[in-house]
Amino acid sequence: MLNQNSLSVAQDCSECPIRHRAVCARCETDELERLEDIKYYRRFEAGQTVIWSGDKMDFVGSVVSGIASLTQTMEDGRTQMVGLLLPSDFVGRPGRNTAAYDVVATTDVVMCCFRKAPFEELMEKTPHIAQRLLQMTLDELDAAREWMLVLGRKTAREKIASLLSIVARRDASLNMARLSGAVTFDLPLTREAMADYLGLTLETVSRQMSALRKDGVITLEGKRHITVPDMSVLLEEAGDDTDGGLLV
Amino acid sequence: MLNQNSLSVAQDCSECPIRHRAVCARCETDELERLEDIKYYRRFEAGQTVIWSGDKMDFVGSVVSGIASLTQTMEDGRTQMVGLLLPSDFVGRPGRNTAAYDVVATTDVVMCCFRKAPFEELMEKTPHIAQRLLQMTLDELDAAREWMLVLGRKTAREKIASLLSIVARRDASLNMARLSGAVTFDLPLTREAMADYLGLTLETVSRQMSALRKDGVITLEGKRHITVPDMSVLLEEAGDDTDGGLLV
DNA sequence: TAACCATCTTGATCTGTATCAATGCCGCTC
């Protein structure tokens, strides 16, 4: 799995990714230290629903390891993934009492949580935290809007390439690797999860993955281990002009 | 046009919509009063680009009258609207120096603006403002994610119904009207703009509008003036289960 | 080693939406 570094991120924040810091007791000012006593960890197994849309959501937190996803479902069962939570991503709705979407563990997941009420109280007293949360939310909004272009206007092949480049870039920057040249990573999603994220069927995903492989854009080892010989080719396939886009 | 109330909203904030208050000098605490001297108005003609993606964005503000849209464009010209700015909506990227998308005036638009640097400075000193901005941004994020379901999984007919119900509900609440029963409003978008928002072609939009008319879901007077005899039927067509969704 | 199950691949066919192409409508100008 991607970044299976268990609890170390949360406990030693010298390597703590920026988004995680907002809710991690060891990273911040003295103010934040006080949150130590309301911090706790939660584990979820792959497939488990962390929280259902509409349910009371009394915590905020961030993903320590594993992958979770935000999904919306229609009455007839059609589902759309609206966000991917990779390690260090924040989840929570300060100022809101219920979840707006289902949060589902896509792999086994460990989350670092804080009870929401004390967190919000601290947020009000510490402008610093509110500011950071605003920045994070703006970033997510940008990412969501970028994804709207993918969903609304890109072809199936471009959609797949877009997803792969997001995961590759995200993985690469967590590993402090370079973005140019070859990149190797594990894609921790089933074909069905990919389809839900991209607004496609799993058969179309499978076909397009095969096509990208045949065309030499990617190499597959097993179902999930992917090598991109040349990231610029993948970005080209994704139809990204300037690149530089953010991601959930 | 929708809510053609010119400058009165900004100058007398007793009726000032909640989102506008965040940047309106007369609505807030003494702190905000100080911003008075950096407040100004800008007018844009229909079709005019307020700001290009990637350009320096040195103001924040909100729409006083008219409609603007946030759009993303691919190299080959495919475009996707990623947000609709209706009167009272906020635009700006605190903490960021460049625009992330094109902002285009869809009708004639008046915006109430503040220079960004002083606004940000004030935001840091006044947690209240940062909090409000965070809430607004979280709402927009919810709306964007709701729209991802529309783009990724809904049929053309459902997409049209979703757009109409958003504009109808938004218009109705601004006018303090009830949501049940019949609703009448002007849809201030060309068929092409609708298509850009929905990830469709303008021909498909036109066909589905005709179909909804034939089926009695809507009544058209001219091209733009729309009556919905029964909102619940429209919401049904949109595939919304619980409704209650927010909107940009 | 075999049987099993979840996941993935591939093929054949269908269908919703795009594409290409006329035609219609309406306000504006001269």
Next chain:
DNA sequence: GAGCGGCATTGATACAGATCAAGATGGTTA
């Protein structure tokens, strides 16, 4: 009131991706 230009409608056809349907693969259990 004729002509023009921007928008909208409608029709005919093409095609990308969905749907339906077999298999294939690979890991796990017995």
